[in-house]
Amino acid sequence: MTCDLLIENAAVLTVDAAWNLYEPGFLAVKGDSIAAVGPMAVRRAWEARTVVDAAGKLLMPGFVNAHTHVAMAAFRGACEDVDDRLRKYIFPLEARLVDRDLVYRASRFCLVEMAASGTTCFGDMYYFEDEVARAAREAGLRCVLGETVVDFPAPDCPEPYGGLGYGLDFISDWAGDALVKPCLAPHAPYTVDAEHLRRVRRESEARGLPVLMHIAETAPENERFTASHGSVLRYLDAEGALYPGLVGAHMIYLDPSDIALAAARGLSVAHCPGSNAKSGRPICPAADLADAGVPVGLGTDGPLSGNGMDLQGIVGLFPKLQKMRRNDRGAVPARQAVRAATRGGAEALGLGKVTGSLEPGKKADLVLVDADSFGLQPVYDWYAAVVYSMRPSDVAATYVGGRLVWDRTGMKGFDQAEAMADVRGVADRCRGVIAELTGGAS
């Protein structure tokens, strides 16, 4: 049989339902999809135009970053370690600085870090998502992009809830794109009223699209809806705003009946342990959600909240915090963490049939990992190596839909030096406003 690309001699971590691991193994790509994967013993049935000898390397599914705001790379590291950061600093920063140009440049810059650390797919919520889409297309990354719907004037829409119209235009403009899935992203239960939450649901269900939303993330939100309805989730459910396709980011403040409700209503979760911890928040019951059958992916959150945009910084933290939460070293064994960082994220974003594992028929979204680094060796267990030892610089090459998007020579889709220069320019425009807001502290 003939294929376009064949990667051979790697340790192949499929993250399929049977946890198949071929060592050494191969993977064959035809067009943008995986044609075959298996042990080297059956590789000889294949001929390929391009053969990559990956001896000594690990081949695994690309990381899926289930929740981020890539354009916020413009602000990374500003206004850290302060109380009520969202309303005191982030919203004002955005109101004064975010425009179409910033979103495009900062997104493109941010995608370099993501591709270079093996992220092949991401879920994003922000303004001007058409600019994020443009950057993602150039980079060659798969994504689910949610245009923000919110009850105050936003950088891309002067009128409250203007994101709905902006988002519907974005959705029709990008319909059918091979990599970009456009959708709507109501900001949060405390910034979008019930009527608009229902309208987002109707518009999205009519188009078969996922919906991205911050849910049960903040303490004031939790207090408000616990007082009125028992919990944030019960409020949303009472308003007809919990439904399959809704991807809840954070989902921190949940009691056992909320977890059952999330499972019953077909919700997915984008768990962001790094940004939640950095905000001093409780630990999302992510393992309990997964046990209840809720698809759980992992997210970095935006670069202002999560800073590092590599999933390596998250995949190890996820089991650690769950072990702490359960006071059980055995909670979330390493392979479950690998699953959440790949297949779990794909499932959470509604792409479970498209990506997230190395199986024939899925898109060839792959990462080659150099396994000979001093931080990774020795390897007794590949899952433990990925979760607890792997660092972003161990990634050797990243493929999306069978196409090489990054290797150690840089991005294939655009000039990454230009992206770096761009973001320095953006940062120079931001410095004055940041200094003004923080009284010069930053």
Next chain:
Amino acid sequence: MTCDLLIENAAVLTVDAAWNLYEPGFLAVKGDSIAAVGPMAVRRAWEARTVVDAAGKLLMPGFVNAHTHVAMAAFRGACEDVDDRLRKYIFPLEARLVDRDLVYRASRFCLVEMAASGTTCFGDMYYFEDEVARAAREAGLRCVLGETVVDFPAPDCPEPYGGLGYGLDFISDWAGDALVKPCLAPHAPYTVDAEHLRRVRRESEARGLPVLMHIAETAPENERFTASHGSVLRYLDAEGALYPGLVGAHMIYLDPSDIALAAARGLSVAHCPGSNAKSGRPICPAADLADAGVPVGLGTDGPLSGNGMDLQGIVGLFPKLQKMRRNDRGAVPARQAVRAATRGGAEALGLGKVTGSLEPGKKADLVLVDADSFGLQPVYDWYAAVVYSMRPSDVAATYVGGRLVWDRTGMKGFDQAEAMADVRGVADRCRGVIAELTGGAS
């Protein structure tokens, strides 16, 4: 004035008492010590044999890893995510596999990862510490090495408490070394009886040496001594085994009176948030200890417990867990985390006058960081960049005592490819025993 090495045009993070930050700044090294540090405006007073133009780079104190077991790199990633790992797997692994050769080879291997991620100084507890010392001397890293004293036969001493004699020989053999400070390391309150704890204290005080010990790390230990004495620390104090110079690793199970006791007795703490979380343990009250005046450093713990041996994997987790513990985003602001990872560790190990900050008179233990990585930019605040965004691969060069020990071409003290080959050989010797102990699960 003349010096041997002058690094100029860097952003210089001194981590001195006044938090001086020179941007751009310079640092002059004479012999093994810092002769001057300051803004570029006063650099012209200096001439140097070697001038390094560090434009676009960050110059900061080397990271201090306050608690580890470098030789356990031989076992990294084995037997993960299992209950009672110490007694079921680690002690048997060590009894069957640890010998002089393994300690030397695995240590040398591990020091590459540490030097390459900017660690200039570390505190270590293990067996055959003279072999760790040999590896550290070759690598050129500064260290405090504690020979293990324990109530069962150890790999380097067949009789219980044999480490005492072994350790005293080690101490006299390595006395006065420029980089290696040898000392004793009673394993833990539950594996060393009170009489031997006092004997370790006497021998160490007579020689002016620090003592390294795991303290209040495990739940059974906490239960046992809480039942008998109210807490682990109160037990140790009642037995005359809490004293200045004692460095407690972990120190998880502390109540407010233990914190006051630790401060009153002059203890130091090596806080290991990564390994503690991975064990599903509560959060050490590290910020409370620091507030009480206890020197707090950060450690990775050994590669079997903490896996990645870079401090970048720890310096961000430290504030995150303290913010969670206090439910306060403002807890442990970034610069305090940088301080703990450098100067705090030096103080904890009794080297506060020797290293940990960039000040004239201290040893020139330095890291140059490439600030132009896609994960680090943009930079609005250097402390936030180091704590939340920096990754090991951002390190460009590591100096100890003014000597370059690592740069992107590799280790200067030995052939790192040989160290990699060595550890692969060691791992091949270990695989059978690990598979036997874990029933083939690893």
